Amino acid sequence: MLNKTFGLAIAATVATVALSGQAMARDQIRIVGSSTVFPFSTAVAEAFGSNGNFKTPVVESTGSGGGLKLFCSGVDLSTPDITNASRRIKASEVETCAKNGVADITEVKIGYDGIVLANSKAVAPLNLTKKQIFAALAKQVPIDGKLVDNPYKTWKDVDPSLPDTKIEVLGPPPTSGTRDAFVELAMEGGAKEYDLLKDLSKSDKKAFKAAAHSVREDGAYIETGENDNLIVQKLEANADAVGIFGFSFLDQNSDKLQGSMVGGVEPTFENIADGQYGISRSLYFYVKDAHVSKVPGIKEFIAEFTSEKAFGEFGYLTEKGLIPLTDAEREKVRADALDLAPLKLM
Amino acid sequence: MTDQAQKAVGNGWQSEKYIKNLAKRKRSERRFRLTGLLAILTALTLLAILLFSIVSKGYSAFVQTTITLDITFTESVIDPNGKMDPAELRTANYAKLVQDALREKFPDVKGRRDLRKLFSLVSNDADSALREMVENDPDLIGKTVSVDLIAGDDVDMLNKGYIDRDAVEDDRRVKDQELVWLDKLEADGDIKMRFNSGFFTNGDSREPEKAGIAGAMVGSFYTIIVTMLISFPIGVMTAIYLEEFATKNKLTDLIEVNINNLAAVPSIVFGLLGLAIFLNFAHLPRSAPVVGGLTLALMTLPTIIIAARAAIRAVPDSIRQAALGLGASKQQAAFHHILPLSMPGILTGTIIGLSQALGETAPLLMIGMVAFIADIPGGFTDPATVMPVQIFLWADSPERAFVEKTSGAIMVLLGFLIILNAFAVVLRKKFERRW
Missing domain, CATH: 1.20.5 (Single alpha-helices involved in coiled-coils or other helix-helix interfaces)
Incomplete structure (x- = not known):
């Protein structure tokens, strides 16, 4: 009796599994990619789904690199249609894509994101330069013409104008796109202001990258989530700590946190939009052209994403913290995206 | 002496x-x-x-702020042709009804930007609420009814005290102008709190006031069903075979060591295994509960086998020998006597294994179940997510209102886990036999 029931249960499950394997044709868009673009992509997906003509797309948060890997893994319908990225696709990734048959890709730039250094409102805001950021966070800093292990314990050690508090920075882990961008824009920019490293960047690029991209591991830099409400709570509880995260978290928590000025520029919506604020990057999504005719709704999804009511100056994505492109850029992006203009890497 | x-x-x-x-x-x-x-x-x-x-x-995630407005179901907006065509009723511009009502309440608000702000006091979920009302009762058209509409998330946060209204205006998500409007609504008794039933009936949403855990609960249900169907019979059969039939030799020793080792393997490893077998080799759909369930079944199997073996070993040898002595075959002894007697212990182990699977996120990351899925899944192959993943995604969202949603969802998940574990305790207390 009992083993008969078991047998039936197993048979039923196996049957379900076998059936589902066949159901490969899709009527639902699949999106993967960056966790930074995730809040924007999901907002568009929801608006797109609520129009009622298509199913709400499934959006996965896999990170920019992970998303591109899945995206480039092939052209059959089990691979995603769209991938989000908080950086541009690399030439090596385009090659991988082409090798797996993903020849035609459309790139859509959707806007900008600022990376902010913020602390609690209970203390004075910091006014940093990129050089100071590098000095505070790099694993090795140049002192007296030599690279030595970072000796700075307090912000005051870095620069006398800064407060006499311990350096304690909560930031994203190495797997995150935010960390990549922060290291590239802030740390590398700061490193170039040292003559020693600047010379190194000309003579030995690899050694320079290693020096500029290494974050200290002696406890002053604490790896936490990048976009996480916990970071807000931690900064609130510890007024000495500084957090590194995307602008949208600062925007949503402006009553508790304040952004540090970088190079004398405050991280505000306007300053990031017009490029004055030094640590900002572009956000993208990539479309697999081969799927456009096979999965219904991809073109309409692109149209929704690039419509004025979504990524425009007063669109719903700006309310989620996206910093829009300029009017002219938006027009061009929209036209190119709807024509599925092929990707051009410069 | x-x-x-x-x-x-x-x-x-x-x-x-x-x-x-x-x-x-x-x-x-x-x-x-x-x-x-x-x-x-x-x-x-x-x-x-x-x-x-x-x-x-x-x-506070279980209550919700509503704004009461006098909505006029204008015929020219909902049903301009007067044909009562259901398709037309569905696509009508219900947002306009809300906007008209707000304009009537605040006649002196002018200008595009100010109006936009005014309209955003009410959640954009209001449209679908009104549409549902009309679809259920078409007689409403032409009438004016007072309706409780869900407020936007910023208004909700302010009303629950999570936004400090004394903060400097620049630092506040709700500006002075909006406070004036809200105070007027409050004075008229139009702002109310009510039980947030949407939290239990809606799927995920990017608008915190609309987001619910129904999608995740259904996804968890399907996933656990698959896990149970796979891991329980296989686990129990394995345990019976190893305890009752297998001869003790080097090979079975090796198997035993491996099972015990597998129980301690980090769950993400099972995720990678699931990705390799079920997605890349068997080509099952990504993000589907059936794949999640299969992967979690791999993870739960060792737990169930170990618990079941312990329960079977606890059945005294005299029962086995009595059955064999009366002429029962080995199989009959195992299935008619030993298995029923060890069932309470096996079930307890199974439930504990399943509740562990219910709280797992790491293996699901690899098979695409950590995703934004707005629709409530309708079957084993629909894209779905599970409750702990939903908690993770909400904790990651920038909007302030998701903080309370996160904790609310944790409370629901804890509730389920307590029920499952209490069930295991009751089973054990009620049916366990001691020799």
Whole structure:
């Protein structure tokens, strides 16, 4: 009796599994990619789904690199249609894509994101330069013409104008796109202001990258989530700590946190939009052209994403913290995206 | 007699040496008890702090702010042709009804930007609420009814006290102008709090006031069903075979060591295995509960096998021998006598294994179940997510209102886990037999 029931249960499950394997044709868009673009992509997906003509797309948060890997893994319908990225696709990734048959890709730039250094409102805001950021966070800093292990314990050690508090920075882990961008824009920019490293960047690029991209591991830099409400709570509880995260978290928590000025520029919506604020990057999504005719709704999804009511100056994505492109850029992006203009890497 | 007593005082149990030794042992025991008590008290305090922080942050997720507006179901907006065509009723511009009502309430608000702000007091979920009302009762068209509409998330946060209205205007998500409007609504008694039923009936959403855990609950349900169907029979069969039929040799020893090892393998490894077997090799759909269930079944199997073997071993040998002695075959002895007697223990182990699977996120990351999925899944192959993943995604969202949603969802998940574990305890208490 009992083993008969078991047998039936197993048979039923196996049957379900076998059936589902066949159901490969899709009527639902699949999106993967960056966790930074995730809040924007999901907002568009929801608006797109609520129009009622298509199913709400499934959006996965896999990170920019992970998303591109899945995206480039092939052209059959089990691979995603769209991938989000908080950086541009690399030439090596385009090659991988082409090798797996993903020849035609459309790139859509959707806007900008600022990376902010913020602390609690209970203390004075910091006014940093990129050089100071590098000095505070790099694993090795140049002192007296030599690279030595970072000796700075307090912000005051870095620069006398800064407060006499311990350096304690909560930031994203190495797997995150935010960390990549922060290291590239802030740390590398700061490193170039040292003559020693600047010379190194000309003579030995690899050694320079290693020096500029290494974050200290002696406890002053604490790896936490990048976009996480916990970071807000931690900064609130510890007024000495500084957090590194995307602008949208600062925007949503402006009553508790304040952004540090970088190079004398405050991280505000306007300053990031017009490029004055030094640590900002572009956000993208990539479309697999081969799927456009096979999965219904991809073109309409692109149209929704690039419509004025979504990524425009007063669109719903700006309310989620996206910093829009300029009017002219938006027009061009929209036209190119709807024509599925092929990707051009410069 | 006296001689003996004297001897005892001298070097027997009453001697000074032994009394000292006894006192020392008793002190040591008291110390141990105190340490134990302290350990338990520390654990309880930490548990209380954890529960307090979750409940104090999360209880407000179960209520919701509404704004009462007098909505006129204008015929020219909903049904301009007067044909009552259902397709037309569905696509009508219900947002306009809300906007008209707000304009009527605040006639002196002009200008595009100000109006936009005014309209955003009410959640954009209001359109679908009104559409549903009309679809259920088409007679409403042409009438004016007072309707409770869900407020936007910023208004909700302000009303629940999470936004400080005395903060500097620049630092506040709700601006002075909006406060004036809200105060007027409040004075008219139009702002109310009610039970947030949407939290239990809606799928995920990027608008915190619309987001619910129904999608995740259904996804968890399908996933756990698959996990149970796979891991329970296979686990129990394995345990019976290994305990009752297999001969003891090097090979079975090796298998036993491996099963015990597998129980301790980090769950993400099972995710990678699931990705390799079920997605890349068997080409099952990504993000589907059936794949999640299969992967979690791999993870739960060792737990179930170990628990089932222990339960089977606890059945006394006399039962086995009595059955065999009366002419039962080995299989009959196993299935008619040993299995029913060990079932309570097996079920307890299974439920504990399943509740562990219910709270798992790491293996699901690899197979695409960590995703934004707005639609509530309708079957084993629809894209779905599960409750712990939903908690993770909400904790990651920038909007302030998701903080309470996160804690609210944790409370629901904890509730399910407590029910499952309580069920396991009851099963054990009720059916367990001691020999």
